[in-house]
Amino acid sequence: MSALLQARSVETAALxxxxxxxxxxxxxxxRAEVGAALRQACLDKGFFYCAGHGIPEGLIDAAFAETRAFFDRPIDEKLAVDKVQSFCNRGYEHLRGQTLEPGAPADLKEGFYIGPELGPDDPRVMARRFNRGPNQWPTDQPGFRPTMMAYFAALTDLGERLMRGMALSLGLPETHFDAYCREPLGTLRLLHYPPQPSDAAPNEKGAGAHTDFGGLTLLVQDDVGGLQVFDADGGSWIHAEPIPGTFIVNLGDMIARWTNERYRSTLHRVVNDSGRERYSIPFFYVGNPDHVVECLPNCLAPGEQPKFPPITVEDHLKAMYQRSYAPAAKG
Incomplete structure (x- = not known):
């Protein structure tokens, strides 16, 4: 493997x-003690392992089983629910369908997008609001839809609980982000990473180095590993090894905007050099699309100005999707 793609193993205390x-x-x-622990993690790398989350292990296992079963299907069956058929970014994304790192080869992964289930008569769907609409569901896999919708609901609840902890971490009332959490957008992504090939193109990775777009990312990964987090202080990449019973949580770009970059949205990538198939299931907790994200006054030092103008969640997401799925990046 190229030295550029190597990372160092560290004690899990680093995350x-x-x-x-x-x-x-x-x-x-x-509750305040949890907020204080979150604050320390957010000021450091913006990544932490989340234990005590209350999501049943059986539900997580079922989500992985359905994920593996879907990606094991023939390509023509996966393409029957191709994301290109959806006006709201739902369904199957083919291998190398996204380029997260500008200038790098397309990502060596395939995926499946799931969002809030909204019918065609919903006013937001009729208005073609961004990322609002019906999901696509594979046929002949009866456990897929109920499992994923149950998992989606459980992770939405976890995202809301964590946002209350984020408010406490910032010295705010724990209800501060309640409006942001009302009718939130969320995206569940099922991901399959084939093993890194021995003849990979230069700088080819499972997922290129990137920061996440939204608020919080709640990731459950299998036991293969491959997630790497950039340690800005050390100038190197570190492994974020799987820890059973935990989610990996990281902050997205919207949290960085809110805090004038006091809280970190940190570069990370995936390099699957295990020789095995890798599966992971990230849930992106985004919040209410009409909510305005603007710098929190208590995150500004005296005389300091906000680094970013106010923006709605929806407009921020549109800009990020355009960057990641620009026509030149699709290849």
Whole structure:
């Protein structure tokens, strides 16, 4: 493997493990303790392992089983629910369908997009609002839809709980982001990474180096590994090894905008050099598309100006999708 794609293994303390069960406590002091732990992680790398999340292990296992079963299907069956057929970015994304790192080869992964299920008569769908509409569902896989919708609902709830913790971490009332969490957009992505080939193109990776677009990313990965996080302080990449029973949570670009980059949206990538198939399921908690994201006053030092103008969640996402799926990047 190219030296450019190598990463170092570190003690998991480099990415802290935070038990968030205290966010559901009746004790304000206990909830504040979780907020303080989140603050430290967000000021450092913006990545942490989330324990005590309450998502049933059986539901996670079922989501992985359905994910593997879908990607094992013949290509013509996967293309029957191709994302190009959807006006709201739902369905199957073919191998090398996205380029996350400008200037690098297309990502060596295939995926499947799922969002909130909205029918054709919904006013937001009729108006063709961004990323609003019906999902595409594979046929002859009866467990896929109910499993994914149950998982989607559970992760939406977890995202809302974490946003309350984020408010506490910033010294704000824990209800501060409630409007952002009302009728949120979320995207569930099922991802399959083939093994990195020995004759890979220069700088080819499973997922190119990128920051995430939205608010919070809640990632569950299998035991293969391959996620690498950039350590800006050390100037190198580190492995984010799977830890059973945890999600990896990282901050997206909207949180960085909100905090004037006090909180970090950190570069990360995937290099699957295991020789095995890798599967992961990230959930992108984005929030209400009409919510305006503007710098929080308590994140500005005296005399400091905001680095970013106010923007709605929807307009921010449109810009990010355009960058990632620009025609020149599709190849």
């Amino acid at each position: 802290p493990v935070i038990d968030i069960s205290g966010l559901s406590s009746s004790s304000p002091e206990t």
